[in-house]
Amino acid sequence: MTANKIIFYPDNKEINVDQGTGILEAAIMAGVHINSPCGGKGVCGKCKVRIKQGRVETKTVGLLTKDEIDNGFVLACGSISLTDVEIDIPTSSSISREQILTQEAKVEHMEGIISRLDAGDSEGKEVFIHTPLVRKLHLTIPLPSLDDHTSDLERVYREINKLTGLEDISTKLSTIRLIPEILRDNNWQVTAIIGDGKLLSLEAGNTSHRNFGLAIDVGTTTVVVSLIDLNTGMIIDTEASYNRQAHYGADVITRIIFSRNKQGLDKLHQLIIETINDLILALINGHQIQQNDITAVTCAGNTTMLHLLLSITPSHIRLEPYIPVVNGMPLINADETGIKINPHGLVACLPHVASFVGADITSGVLASGMYQSDEVSMLIDIGTNGEIVIGNKDWLVCCASSAGPAFEGGGIKAGIRAMEGAIQRVEIDPMDYTVRYNTISEVKPIGVCGSGLIDTLTEMLRARIIDQSGNINESIPSKRIRETENGLEFVLVWKEDSGTLLDIVITQSDISNLIFSKGAIYTACVVLAGKIGFDINDIERIYIAGGFGNYLNIEKSIMIGLLPDIDRDRYKFIGNSSLTGARFCLLSDKAMKIAEEIASKMTYIELSADVSYMYEYTGALFLPHTDMGRFPSVQL
Template structure:
């Protein structure tokens, strides 16, 4: 007879029944807790506070956590199993996932289609009536691969380990297959009405879903095994759908610039713009496209996970209780949290705000050095460290340098940019004024447009342009050129300069 124990999770107030011997990671990941280092015990991102029960400290915890933190009950959930009743306080909890409800033009067709944004961290899928364009059902979820690494390079590292790639491919195929089934069930739609499924994502997600070799992406010159459209029969994916359903993962644009950016081009109409425009996806793998009707150049830059709150002392994703906005008021920092709850940590938008406000207060020098002491206080219990500021400098420097280098490739200046679209959740919520203050987006705020989930919107548009999907969008891709930023002249110097904060 199997033995089960209750695990109470605060501040959710939920209790789950767990079989003895189950890894805590297997309990917490489906509930939204992330494991930034892939559950390897190398970071502190999966911290939980033991309020009741027994979890003896491990060697990894004794190395990463202070004696005081251990005495307070803090543990790394990736290092433990359930062997008795537990009461835990979570340092993270589920985040909202950006969907898309924007209207778009289409030619009515028969049947149903499903658009899927396969993000490194999150997944979003919508069931669309191809005759009316109406969204009939929506499903969002954490990417099940995320427990094996929060950013794409840690995901690649895991994939190169024995059986790692097979595990990641199986996880994403099984999970998305379940989401597809759930979408049809929610809408009460028979599978026979489904015509096609369009998936978009970055190059690593493209390769992992397709079961392709990731080794070329792990070494110079970092070029993919293939960047073309991947077409599947549902049965080979293990999906219980009619064989007539076509499943296609849209093509990448080159290097680490994936089909999520190609979808962004469809969603924004950048290639149809007469004036020079820029599309930027502010994520761990910062991707950007610069161009107009004359063509475009695209590139990616390793910004790291700071924009998502990872590798920050008190960082967390944009979830309830996260400090999402910070202002300077009467010589101090005033913090605002999501949901109006007591502050639990700080997310990416709050981090940008906090540093921008601290720059105005002269608490941070243009070099990034803290001038207000050894830490930057946010609340009585939360602070930013010098290393946290450095992490933001690395991230914003990578994006700013990438923009500068792309402009150089196009022979253009900052002032010649007509419009800048910000894609993704972080770009949707970040303060444009704060982004300009820290030098992340050196543009007048009125030129910057939060564009939402352009990947999902572009995937929906692709459902109505299926011939181009299957052909790999040759006309659109012919207009573009992929640039490897690290090979551009002066890359190191430009990156170094971009890390410096503007003096005012």
């Protein structure tokens, strides 16, 4: 078969493939990351690439504008090579680690766990005692003699007991085999690696000052890893990257379907392990740390992500009665997982509550401290979907809203994640409809991220470009409002000013998708509160979690009816609480115990089966709501 050389720019990566190979497939083989939220089904239109040279055969053109087709754009997932091809991947279609680093990881650098561990929390919340998942102890073993016939192993156990009080210590055969040589070759100076009440391994000499751990948030979209000194509790650095599984779909359902056979499961497992291992490599290279110095990992993430991480089939999560294989995982030996740390280290996963309320939410409740408060609080995690928890120190209830990924750019024509060039703030002049915006890193715009989408919706409503049902007012005399073959749209950025050389628009269908999403989140909050006999106004504190949550404008979110219209002081941003909870559990066994209590105490309520949900949801498909009495502060 004829071979074609495919070169991808700007990465300048090339690969030889058989003629007729799909461009998206070739990109994956070449290690080039093209955004492909629908998993290559040709329905999301996000995998646009431009053919610079060569010929491809392309089938799916319906999602491209005439302008795009004229400029050589094709969908990577719907095109195959016919000759050698050179391909440009526009920033809006690429997935790169650097883009996340500039945005989301910075927040993590600023977030401190040390104050909570060492100095207590300023709000008087629980202070976790520093008892890391894995410890290292330098041991000076007394030499054996004719008067002391204690075995080598007992000698080691005895010293550990003296230093820690640990009794009934056990170890594995491979460690016992190490002992005679390591003791005698190192003048009876060794370091014991201890976790879960066991001697995990012995190292020569004194390595106790080199003991590091990783807290990992395994997100559907983004994976974030913090490197932490287990001796001091200090966060040394944080790295983030897109989850490479995203090549096979943006949402958990697509990935569950992909992993229903062994081949698919192996592939998704391998991709998440590769994503994590690359981040570990970046962290250890940046700080002159050896892989073996990392002895412990804690992971939080949704139920599907952690199943895939451990290569456990998530198939049953999407089938009635929606049961995961496991909610609370036992501690795992690192060498069983594929995560590249010290093979004798331990990996702990925070516990899930249910199939659609995972360890990321348990972690969020732990991080927020709402589980120990007298006041009734709500946690809203706005990620690829929205999860809600309400409760206090005595009880916790939770639900998952089917919000969809619109606020992460999914299903929105110009929607992109928070990356360089994403429009994050928008203002529209109600007199002449001029649009002012700013972008992340202040470069030319390439699309609109979640906070920009909320701004856009609010500003279009305020300028009466859309009515409260979200319909674009076509009678407005502005060339920004135009009719296309796919319906009405509003031009946010003209192509002359755009980083994509194409107009950046918000379509009528984008507006509908955003209204569906915001309606689902608001409805879940109200219905869940109603289930336990609360009015939303009775909630004393609302924690906003999730990477996107950091950039949320509360005022504008209330104006479109995404968030309840309550006193603004009651809102509190807690950032990536999934990661924060994982950090706590890495550094404190008490935190892990509390996470287990939280998960077992939380009652999951399935909203899709609730009759009041549809009734409430219908009212929420309005800006802000059909019942304006619920949004007294919103003046239109």
